[in-house]
Amino acid sequence: MGKTAQKQSRARLAALAAEQAQEIAGLRAQLDRTQAQLAAAQAQLDDRRIACEQAGTMAQAAMTLNGVFAAADEAAAQYLENLRLFTERQHRICAGIEQETRDKAEAMLRETQERCRAREREADAYWEKLSSKLEQFCAQHKELRELMESYRQPNADD
Helix, strand or coil, X not given: CCXXXXXXXXXXHHHHHXXXXXXXXXXXXXXXXXXXXXXXXXXXXXXXXXXXXXXXXHHHHHHHHHHHHHHHHHHHHHXXXXXXXHHHHHHHHHXXXXXXXXXXXXXXXXXXXXXXXXXXXXXXXXXXXXXXXXXXXXXXXXXXXHHHHHHHCCCCCC
């Protein structure tokens, strides 16, 4: 090989090196674009993963809320049942108190009526005794009797 061939070889090698440098630069640019696309795709994947995780978290939150609502519903049902039982118990207590009050009132009424009858008997007996004494007194004092009878009979002058 002569100098010309060597020059040609060098020129060719330089051209090849320049070509390879351009190709390498193109490949690097393509690699940079591919890496950028890969980063964007990775970001989208991460966003989707976060969205999926959030969806899972939201689903868990919904299930938790459903559990809370179910517990609240059960507590409300239990409260209403307790309220119903309490109301029934209060009605029974009130009915018992009402019946007891009626019984006492009836007993008081019977007792009062019996005392009134006894007082009437006492008053009748007292009146009979007083009337008898007045009759005796009048019989003994005939003039007083005539005077009393004059009050009973209307005067002809009136």
